[in-house]
Amino acid sequence: MSGLLALLDDVAGIAKVAAASVDDVAAQATKAGAKAAGALIDDAAVTPKYVHGFAPARELPIVGKIALGSIRNKLLILLPLALILSSFAPWAITPLLMLGGAYLCFEGAEKIWHLFHPSEDHGSDETAGGKQNSAHLEEKKVKGAVKTDFILSAEIMTIALSALPEGDPIWMEAITLALVAVGITALVYGGVAIIVKADDVGLWLAENAKLSGTRAFGRGILHFMPVFMKALLIVGTAAMIWVGGNILLHGIAELGFPAPYDWIHHQAETVSEHVGESLKGLVSWAVTAFFDGIFGLVFGLVLMIPLATFVIKPVFGLFSKKGAA
16 A cells, blocks of 8 residues: 555656646747747738738638648758757857848848839739639749748747757757747737738628628728738838847857947946836837847848848859759
8 A cells, every 4th residue: 555655656746747847848938939029920921922812712721831831841840950959069059040140130121122122023923823823823822931931930940949948858848849839830820811811801891791880890900901011011020130130149249249239238228227117128128129120230231132142142043053954
């Protein structure tokens, strides 16, 4: 009998440890996911353009295909790579983060550049779409979206990995990153599904609702969604530049050049001293985000756009021509 009680006591102890581990995993997944918020906002802002021009009946299936490709990217490719990095090359995490941060700065700066210097060629895809087989065009759009998602997902997973405490067993890291991958994918593409169908819901309510107030609500959705999409694009671009600049500044500090990071931190502390205690955290964050964003924008405009235009694209073009030959 005493042996049975001892066994039950051990089982209870193991259950407590397991419960604590589950709590730790959930807490770490939440923290890691929050750190990746900038890339997450951009992912949600970018994806709706891939369903533009398709029949309403195809919008949700296309979002579903992109979401499936995204979860495959995260779980089958990026998660194993993240665990390999964590186990065998933790020194590579900061440079890889900085590479992703540089990409975010480039993407954000390029969007701002094209705002003032719009290109002549966009819209051609939609024009050609009427002559192409719709299934082929859909497949092409989904592949393009999944490729874009892979880059953003790589950044999300690397940020999440960097947020995990050192010394955790590999199984806990794996479960935490898997939770981040599934949770972020569900959040992003659930939000995208709501966004792309909001117009249809508003139109149906405006035309078919029995109550005048409900019809007015439907018309309000129709008027609100274009404004919301523009706001989402602005927030997504700002988040990319801010997060990219923040990642680069942290990386530069970790590599032995802390002066820019320390200067921004000092400015945030100085400004926050002039506000009430309840606003100090918010003001400090806003000042830090402002200077991180300025750094990210300048980095993207001055370095990344010229590098991509005059070095990376010509090199890729040269290799693609050789491959075709």
